[in-house]
Every structure is written in structure tokens, then in C-alpha cells.
Amino acid sequence: MEGITYLTQKEAQSLDEELMGPLGFSVDQLMELAGLSVASAAATEYPTSTHPRVLVVAGPGNNGGDGLVAARHLHHFGYQVTICYPKPTSKPLYDGLVTQCRSLGIPFMSAEELAAAPLSSKYDVVLDAMFGFSFQGAPRPPFDAIIEMLKPGAHPPPVVAVDIPSGWNVEAGDESGGGLRPDMLVSLTAPKLCAKQFAGSHHYLGGRFVPPQIKEKYKLNLPPYLGVSQCVRIGGSGRSPAAGPANVADMRLSYGSGGQSLDESDMAEAGPMQEFDAWFKLAASSGIQEPNAMSLATATVDGRPSVRYVLLKGYDERGFVWYTNYDSTKGKHLEENSVAGLAFWWEPLQRQVRVEGVVEKVPDEESDAYFYSRPRGHQIGALVSMQSTPLHRGRAELEERAARLERQYADESVPVPRPPHWGGFILRPLSVEFWQGRPSRLHDRLRYVRSSVDSNEWRLERLAP
Template identity: 40%
Template sequence: MTDSLLAPAPGFDQPIAMLKHCHDKIRKQLATLQKLLEHLPRHGADASAQQAAQAVQKYFNTAAHIHHADEEIDLLPMLDATATGADLETVRRLRPDILLQHKRMDDAWHIIDAQLDKISNGTGSELAPDAVNTFVQMYTAHMEIEEGHIAPMAKRLFNAHQMQVLGEAMQRRRGIAPAGGTSNDNTVGGIALADLRMDYGRASLSEEDTLGDPIAQFGKWFDEAMKAQVNEPNAMSVATVGSDGRPASRIVLIKQFDARGFTWYTNYDSQKGRQLAQNPHAALLFFWPELERQVRIEGRVERTSAEESDTYFYSRPVKSQLAAIASQQSAPIGSRGEMEENYAAVERANDPAAGSKPQRPAHWGGYRLVPERVEFWQGRASRFHDRIVYSLQADGSWTKGRIQP
């Protein structure tokens, strides 16, 4: 007998079936967990128990989180943006419960995971029946809700393009890049650049969806970008303008955001440092294509305190500290070899064996953009995007409103 009689696993071109396939895997792991509960009193943490514990841990510590992100970041927002009438009422009734269930299941899993750690390495054999049974019941009920309401609705409402968008998002979350082409003579995969476009349809954004404070709303979106495994969600474009009126932009990494603003670190003598000295205003841009989102932030820029700059500088790897000392950022240099020589000289001068360590140079430190305008942009179909803008008022409060795409 060949395995041709076995039903193949669905592909990412069938994202709803793929999500159901994930549920089947969850049920398999739950069954293993229950068998382990019966096995341990008789056999202890033997080789079979260790293998079973490791398999369950591997799934719920990795794959389950990815599956939850599929639902939280893609499936549910897409349904919210697509459904109408009774369907929309159902989505908005069930969505908060599903998200809360994810959190409660995660909390319950942490208790079991700690016990499985000891079973996995053979140092313990305790597995609490109440914790396991509660976890199994929670997951079983959760999957019944999704399979009874959410999955059938998605299959009924999503068009072919939305299914493709959902499937590709799931691929990227698992580190599998959708097939693409190469560019040549203004074409990509044989398509002229002028005709190269992707319609958006993953989510919507309304005034009611956003929080009252733009920093809190940014934190919410940033957390969702992290869960969606966006490629470098902390990367942002910083645009500055000097006294000559000519703009310049570059990508840097945000290191902190809070009620005071958005912070990054750099060389104060670099091009952006010189431009900010002449004109202390800048614009930041975060672009998260996996979520079809961007955030634009404009405001005045100030330097962080020396204490803050010290704290971050000394938290960096030593080699990064040395590089900050050795490089005169944006200044011309003859060759890579000269750069390497400069670095080597700094490294010799800061040899820990000689009792010395790098000191933060006065020309290196942080900038903080204090926001005055923040725009949240959510891609929508037919370029009819959602744009919600927050504006800072004279009394320190924020107003928000919609602007046209």
C-alpha cells in the first residue's frame, strides 16, 4: 500500500483549511498531553515520557503562538473589515472572547510548560491533572467556536484575493516567502513597474478602533507588528531638513518610545545631527507591509540627557561601542582599510586586559522626537485607504480625525 490514499495537508492557497489543519495538530498534542498524564504515575519520566513532553512543548511554545497570530493579526481583522449585518455582529461579539481565550490559554500553558521542563530532562515526573484537564477543555471549546462560526464565515465571505492575502501572510509568518520575480528594465517578473500593484484587504481602521492617545495606539500597533513577526518592526525612516532647505532621509532603529516621544541614538556630528542642529524638526515613518500599515510621526527633536545616552551606550555590545568611537559618521574616508585601521587603533586603546574600557564620546548620544502629529494608515482595497490623524493641541491634549486617502 502506498501513501497516495492519505489526504495531503492543505497548502497556503487554502488558508482556512490550513488553520483547520493547525487545529488538528493541536488536538493531537492535547491527546499526547493526556496520555502523558496517564503514563507518568506508572512509568515516571522515562524516555517515552521525555520524548512526549518535548513534542508537546515544541508545539505549544512555537507553532501555537504562530497560529494565534494568524487569527489575531490577519483572520479576525479581515473578517471585521469584510463582514456586514449579522455576520459583522457575530465577529464583533466573538472577537474579544477569542482574544481573551488566547491569553487565558497562554497563562494556563505556562504552568504546564514549567512542569514539562522537568519531565523533558528527566528531573521530575509531576504533571498536575487539574491544569492539564483545564487546558484541554479550554482549547477544545475554543476550537469549536472557531470551527463553528469563524472558519465557515471566512470561507463564505472572503474572495480569491483575500484568500491569497491571508495565505501569503501565513507563509511569511512561518518564514516562507511567497514566490516572486526579479527586476530588469523596469519590469518585475515580466510585469511593468507602472502596472505593479497589490490591492490591500487585510483590515480596516475606524475612529472607534483607535485609542485616545497616539503613543498608546502606536504601542498597540507595534505589539501587533511584533506578534506578526514583521521584518524589523523597529526600523523607521528619519527625515530631516537643514538650513539649505534640502531634505534627507535614512533608516534607523527606534530604541524607546513612551509618553515623552520616540528615541534613537546616533553620532551628533553626522549629517542628520548637523541638520537637526540647524532645524530641530523631523518626520519618522514606520512601514509594516505584512500588516499593510504605516505610521507617520512629525514633531520637534531634542537630545536625550547624558545619563540616558550613557545608559544605552553601555548596554550595547563592546564592539558596537568601539565602532561608535572609531567612526566619524558621514565624513569622507579613503578606503575600507582606513576604517578598519581606525577601529583597530580604538580597540587597542580600550583593551580590557589593560584595565581600560570604552567611554561614550561626547559626539554620540540620543535624540527624542516629541510628536505633534501622528498618522495611522491602514491599507484598503482600491487605494481607498483608512487614515486617522492625531494632532497635538496647545493644552497638551490630542484631537483625532479622519483624512481622505
Template identity: 60%
Template sequence: MFLASRLLGHSARLCLRSPVRSVPYAVPTLRHKQHSERRGMASSATTMDSISYLSQTESIAVDEELMGPLGFSVDQLMELAGLSVATSLASEYPSERFKRVLVIAGPGNNGGDGLVAARHLHHFGYQVQIVYPKPTDKPLYKGLVTQAHALKLPMLSWVDVQAAGPLAQQYDVVLDAIFGFSFKGDPRPPFDEILKALSPSNAPPPIVSVDAPSGWGIEEGPRKMGDIEPLAPDMLVSLTAPKQCAQYFKGRYHYLGGRFVPPAIRDKYKLTLPPFPGTAQHVRLPPFHADKPAEAQSAPPGEDTVQVLGSKASEMRINYTRGGLLESDMAQWQDDPMRAWAEWFRVATELKVCEEPNAISLASADAQGRPSVRVVLLKGFDTRGFVFYSNYNSRKGKELLGNGYAAFSVYWEQLQRQVRVEGTVEKLSEEESSEYFHSRPHGSQLGAWVSQQSEVMHNGREELEARQKELEAKYPEGTPVPKPPHWGGFLVRPTAIEFWQGRPSRLHDRIRFIRPNTNSTWTMERQQP
């Protein structure tokens, strides 16, 4: 079963043993600060153009100083680097959804970092396999191999991996620890074939590159080597300091690992690096969106900016490889798809796939059938349907109450899942609306009075802020605030719920539950993608 075993692991199997209770579900509050700390994100004041980048020569010189006058040993640095790579990978690719990891280790120090990371990933709960085509006789590396054998980590040949089929069918993540910053020239066998298999045209699983994407020029970034396309990793874990090629990285996640840079190195090379939060071994760096290095980023946009950026949209593609969705996966919920929704929502929430997994795109239409859509926050659901709150006099409030129908969708990108809901809509009871209103923070309660939602402000934002001050004086902190009569909850009673799972080649899975009205029984069907 793809759904249970590949995508959700033990979480889905746990749900099969413990049915979802048909009780009201209050959507948990998600705090941005907690999410940032979990991933060890750099301060918002940190920007990529303020961070230092090392050339190939500088990178080699820094390593020599660390292992010379500063007293670090190779194995010590390798252990710290490999640990930071493993923790960085685990921050974005949790083992519950990305269980199967292939570590490809090259013959040098970069490969050693990968072997260390493989050991730590095993202890973190991943199923790790290793390809190490060119092992050396150096005691350090032989020791790393011995440690892998002691953990019974499979050491495969590249021929074995190729014979087993496409990488995306075998693995959830590939750790690219093939070549580091000292690599020059073109790759030799079997690394040339490995890099071909990892090229974008072969749709590999997410790639995590160690320090520099293998085959890239350390200064010039991605480069084609004969008939080998440049790697396009989803994640880059820079070590010590980002290398100049990192300015060309366009993947989703960029981390800095290797928490060992002493002040002497920082001062000598004038390194500007973000602080590591707490006890974290890594820090997530802000994105660097440019085709050129940082110095070119400040150029003013030309008149063709819209056209240029618009044309890039057609180049944006991802591989949908997180799993599949079969009728047998959903059959247990055929009589009550709200339980299927509850399970999907639980997974999205517990795996923290985004800051607000309860953010839904809500659609409504006016009397002429002209649609409008906006993002609102789902605040609960139960056997009746879905609950959110808003101003009844707003555009959406008038449209929803005017025709009595609503639709919404939610997309959880990291799960490559979407849910679409259609149904009737009605006001929530005054008692339920009042109970939720008085559970809100004091400022939010005042905000419901302050904003005449969707109305035009003729005097700018000052008009809004003046009304806020007036109400703050009328209802100081600790004073009960009455619920406005124009504010309250909406209940969407579903007549259609569609569960969508991304699949390769855009042949996605769509399982839809429908019923003629809210008092009818449900029917399950599969729709064309």
C-alpha cells in the same frame, strides 16, 4: 475585517484580546545569520553564473538515470520534490499572512509534485484548495488524490474557480504545478484559460512555479503562446538542478529543492550546486539579474547603461493585494495611535519581513529649509514617542536640534505597509542615553568616539582606522568606555502618525492620526491615496 482576518490571521485577533502595554519597547536585535538559516540561503560566495543549468534533454536523462540504475522510484522522488516545494513556499509566504493557497496540478509528474506539496502545506497550517483538471488512472496519482480527499482538501473545477471571481480576491498564493520540463507545444483546454488567468495583465496573487514556469520553453525561457502572455512568477522552486530557463527568471525568490542528487549524477553531468544548509530540504539561490544567459552577463556595460536601466524603472510594478485598512480597524487605537504602531511593529518583527524592520528613513532640514534624509535604526518607543541615537554634532544632529522638528517613514514591503511620522524632536535624557550606550558592544562604544560624523576625512580611511587603534589601546576589551558628550539619544514626540496599506489600482488606504501639539488629543481621519 480585512486587517484582522486576511492579513494578520490569528495574530491580529490575539492583539484585540491583549491590549498593548504602554511601557518602553526595546527594539529586538535581528541577526543576519539567523535570517539566512531560516530561509536556507546559499553562501554569499555562490553566484548564479557558477551554478549548473540543465537543458530539456539533460533533465529527462537525469530523471531516467535516477529511476533506473540508481534505484529511485517515481513516488519517492515525487514525495521529496513536493516536500521541498512546500517548505520553500512556507519560507517566503508564511501561513499567518498567506493563508489561502490554490494548487493547480497538471497531468504529469509536475502535477504530482503539486499534489504532494498540497498535502504538506495543509499540515503546515495553510487553507489549500486544488484544481486538477486532467486526473489520470495511474495508481500513483489516484493515491495522491485519495490522500487529498482524506484531508478534506477541496478539489475544484476551473469553472468553479472562475465563477468565484478574480484569483487575487480568493487566494493569497497560487502554486503553479501545471507543466514541467517535458512540456512542448501549446497548452490545450482548460490549461490555456488557466494560463491566461495567471498572466501578469490579470494581476494574479503571487505565483510559485514548480521547477519551470508553466508554458516557458525549458531552454529559451518565457515565450508567448498565441494570445497567452508568459507567466511572471514571484517564486521559482527548481528541482534537482535549475533548468536553463531559470536564467530568465526575474521574480523575487529562487529556491533549489530536491535534496537527493547522488554523486554519480553530479559527476556525470558536471553539476555545480550549492550545499543545503543543516537539515533543510531547500536552499535559496542568489538572484540572476539578466535578460540573457550567464555567458552574456560578463559583457562590459555600454555607454547607455544608465539610460537603459533607468527606462526599466518605469516597468517595475507589483500588485498590492495583502489586505485593506478600514476606520473600524483603527478605531480601538483612536486615543493612542502609539498602540497601533506597536501592533504593526510587532507583526513586522514576528513575521521577519526584513533584516531590520526597525530601519527608518529619517528626514531633517537646515535653517534654509533644505531637507536631507538617511536611514537610522529605531532603538525604542514608548508612550512619549520614538527613540534613536546618533552624534549630536553630525549634520542630522545639528539640523534636528536646530529647528526642533523631525519626520520619518518606514516601509515593510512584504506587508505592503508604510508608516509616516511627524513631530517635535529633543535630546533624550543623559541618564537614558548613558544606559543605552553602555549596553552596546565594546566596538560600537569605541566607534562613537572614533567617528567625527559628517566631517570630511582628508587622509582617507586610514585616518579613521588609526584613531580606532589608538582608542582600542586606551580602552581594551573589558575596560569601561565613557559616553562621549557629543553622542546620545533623540526623542521624537509625534504630532502626526499615518498608517498606509497598499491596495489594488493604487487606491491605497491612508489612516492618519493628528494633533496640534504633543499635549493635545488625537483625531483620526482618512486621506486620499
């Protein structure tokens, strides 16, 4: 992510002092937020389905405290967590963190026990929470030996470094050239200068607590956090080779742990659009990003399928509305074969809705009304893109056309005309299926069906999962 701010060691220490001084934060508050950020970031890239066994190596300072908090959250996320805490700090804060972890049944292991077998034989991920940005000098025993176990030559499982890869200089990075090479770095508050040397797969930022006066004083340029997320990806090369190929066959979740179910008697009185309205409003209020994203499946007249995501822009008793370029691939498919399907997937709710029906264009006045409700830049964008056609001169061709049209419509008192090739489609449903995840793959599937798009009589039926 370009333009992001990196902190020196002095700036990081000064920033922390201000947070815990005039700005009213306590060290345990910051530690809790930092540890939650680390756990959330690690779980994003290394899910329990592929990396269930996590080792947390905690040092004696605040970085180790962040690791202990992360261990607790990872346990609650469903991971099998083990902690190595060789030099525990005898202070009430740290004693409490240890007690919390032990009360959950999280096992603790000594450095000697850790060295008894290769880490990759027992763990799928290692959380490096040994040393933070206040550390100076060379690591002392037993941490020096643990760091050796985490270096590439020891073939460890993926290593997630908390704020600073242990053994690195906060500003100069890996001065020896033979230090840790973590697969993932979770910077806290803001990245430190050494993070510029990070060449691993995943770089995240955590610590969603920076107040405006801190941003202004330190001239922090930080990315926004999306929705309710505690972390945000800011860099990295992509997938980690150290993680090995993903075992896709073992990726599975157990649905319906809350006991939620669909019952015919609850849905019999409502029609499909009323039921969809209730489901959609729940999804929209649950913090899901773009709950109106839906996959649209179309096919040519001879049955060659195509699928893509579009955004739902309206629904009523007629059906489901979206807007697009009529000359696009989907537009041409629908011109020759008006039968299509939609699917919504709302993972946090373990719900999906599948719709099949017949598509037609919405009236021109509806397309006009929606077109002129869009930001002016989006209106010009509809003129710019000849959707789905090849750009023989690359992106420059698109940008030149955009610049030309922006100059043409620079006078905002002159309306941008809606292109004749741009407008809305409505899918009038023949079937609407409501799917709810349930334990042991015995999912609930209730489907409304009718004989034609002009019929008001819907039949509700249960489908086998």
C-alpha cells in the same frame, strides 16, 4: 555566499535515504516542504504584480512532485498557474497531488499543446521541475522538446529550476555547453555540485528541515533562515535580463482583504502613544524583521531634505527615541532645524505610522545608559566611525582605525567612554497618523494633532485617503 557546502550525487542520495529512514521523514513530508520552499522563493523574485502567469513543467519523479506541490502553493499565493505533466506517475502520492491541483481549478496541458505557441506569449515564469538529482542519461521525449523550448535561443520567460536545471549532470553541470540557462535556481536541502556553474540572477536555498545530525555527518555549512521564511538567498547576479524591465505602473496590491478598518470611536479614548504601543507590539509579534526600523526625514534650514532609515530604541509619552552620531548629516540638520518626520511601514499588516514633530537631544544620563547596554564591539564602533565623512583611503582607513581602537580597549575591565559626539535624539510629536490599507485605495487615515509639544490635548481627525 562563501563557504557553503555543495553535495555530490551520491551524498545527496544518501542524505535523502537517512532523512526518510532513521530520521523519520516521509517522502510526502519532504516533498511538501520542498515545494513550499520553491513557491516562496519564486514569489520573492517574481511577484504576482509583474509575473502573474506561471507554467509548471513536472517530471515523473520526486522533482515533479515538488513542482506539483509548488503549483498548489503558487495558486494560493494568487498566481494563474498552468501545469504540464506529460508522464504522470501512477502512485497514490502523485495521484493525490494531481487531485489537489485539479480541485483548485488549475488547468493541465499536454506537451503537444505546450508546443503550439511560444512560451513567452502565454506565461511570465516557467518552473522547471522535470528532473532532479537522481536523473542520469539524456532526456527522452517529450521532455527533450520541452527543454529546447526553455533554452535561451527560444527566448522563454524567466525559468526557475527546481534543485537541478533539467538536462544538467548533477555534478558536472551542463556538459554539452548548450543546455538550459535558468534565471533562477532553487537548491533543496543543500546545493548540488552543478550549482557552482549556475550563472543566473537568483540562487536560493530551500528545505528548512535539516536536523543537526545530518549537518554534522555531512559537514554541511548552510546559511540561517531568517524569521519564518522557507527560503534564503545564497547567490546570483541580480536582476534577470530575460525578465525584461519591470512594469512599475502595474505593480499594485489590493489592501484590506480581511475587512480590517480604523474607527474613531475605538481610538478616541487612547492617546497617540498608547495607540502606537498597541500597533508596535502587534508588529513585533507578527514575525516582521526589525519592526523598529523607521525612516527619518530631516532638512537643512533652507529646506534641502534628506531621508534615511534608523532604528527606534525607545518610546514613551514624551515621544520617539533613537541614537546616532551628532556630527552626522542628520545630526547637523537637526542642530539647525529641529523639525523632522518619522515613518514606519509594516507591510504584512498593511499599516504605516507617520509622525511629525520637534527633535531634541535626550539627557546625557539616558545616552550613557543606552551606550553601556550595547555590546562592547558596538561601543567601540561608535568611536571608530566619523559618520557621513568621506573615507579618502577607502574602507582600509575605517578598518585600520577599528583595529587601533580594539587594541586600545582590549582590556574589558576598562570601560569604553561614550564619545561626546554620540547620543540620543527624541522626536516630540505634534502629529501622529495611523494608516490602514483598505480596498480600492480607500484607505483609513486617522491622525492625532496638538498645538505644541507641551500640550496634553490631542485632537483626533480622519483624513481623506
